[in-house]
Amino acid sequence: MKPLSGLRIIEFDGLGPVTFAGMVLADMGAEVLRLSRSAAAGTPVFADVGGEVLHRGRAAVEVNLKDPSDHARVLDLIGTADALIEGFRPGVMERLGLGPDICSERNIRLVYGRVTGWGQKGPMADQVGHDINYIALSGALHALGEPDRPPRAPLNLIGDYGGGAMMLVAGVLAGMLEAQRTGTGRVVDAAMTDGSALLMSLFSAFSARGLWNEARGTNLLDGGAPFYRCYACGDGKHVAVGALEPRFYAALIAGLGLSANEAPQFDMADWPALHTRFEGLFATRDRDDWTAHFAGTEACVTPVLTLSEAALHPHNVARGTFAGSPVIQPAPAPRFTHNALDVMPQRPTLSLDEALSAWS
Secondary structure (H helix, E strand, O other), X not given: OOOOOOOEEEEEOOOOHHHHHHHHHHHOOOEEEXXXXXXXXXXXXOOOOOHHHHOOOOEEEEXXXXXXXXXXXXXXXXXXXXXEEEOOOOOHHHHOOOOHHHHHHHXXXXXEEEEEOXXXXXXXOOOOOOHHHHHHHHOOHHHOOOOOOOOOOOOOHHHHHHHHHHHHHHHHHHHHHHHHHHOOOOEEEEEHHHHHHHHOHHHHHHHHOOOOOOOOOXXXXXXXXXXXXEEEOOOOOEEEEEOOOHHHHHHHHHHOOOOOOOOOOOOHXXXXXXXXXXXHHHOOOOHXXXXXXXXXXXXXXXXXXXXXXXXXXXXXXXXXXXXOOOOOEEOOOOOEOOEXXXXXXXXXXXXXXXXXXXXX
């Protein structure tokens, strides 16, 4: 039995964080129904991007919310659900007649999870945007990239998934726990600006202590430190170096054939020169040669793997970090004692009547 077995969640189909959140909740055992726009309702709002992975573990139910019969049956489904998640712009669900007030009248225990870029309220709440815009406003984007180049977008991991989907999952889980205790649900307002700002908490603390320089690429964890960054190797591939602690740093410089006197760790004035020296050393050997050289040491040197390489790495293979066939994909995480979270395939599309029957 999986941790969320027995819980029922309605997911209004979309792209980005709500889809990822639905996948995570389904991976953990929740019975998730993904309501998608039927052909009768017109062209889907979003293309089915990544659906072969992100739609795993749950069935789609095609609905036409302009049809009074479908609308009424969706409300019937909501009446038996523990939670609802949606990722539309503020006001869309209200205009569809499925806002929090109407849904809570039907089901007082319902946890109503909403994820947007700017949040449900605020001067920019109704503006369009994407992950890169949300993390730009939160202060996260400014810290990413090389010092002499524009900030570099970190895929859509910080805004969509970290600050959006995972905050939505945490909020919905907290809401469902509270509803079990009190009998009353809540509305969860997960804004990617809020969430990505929260992910920067450590750097806010550093800044308050004068330990964070807003000049990009000059700090301990942003590539400024020569012992915490990536280096190109002789074959054009890369290694990641994370030798933060003095003991680990000692192993790193020993492996590079240097002494502590030649390469003091925390002399920040010497960091640019040390960068250059490390670059020259790592360029003398291929990535896999360096990986073997540092294997078993405390230098914290690992290969930078492509997605296809990562799926074949012995550690990932042993843990089952990647799974699936024919599409190789990340396995569910985290792990739970006495419970394997296997990759579940996408389930067949159901009709509304079939979904209601299953949930009756």
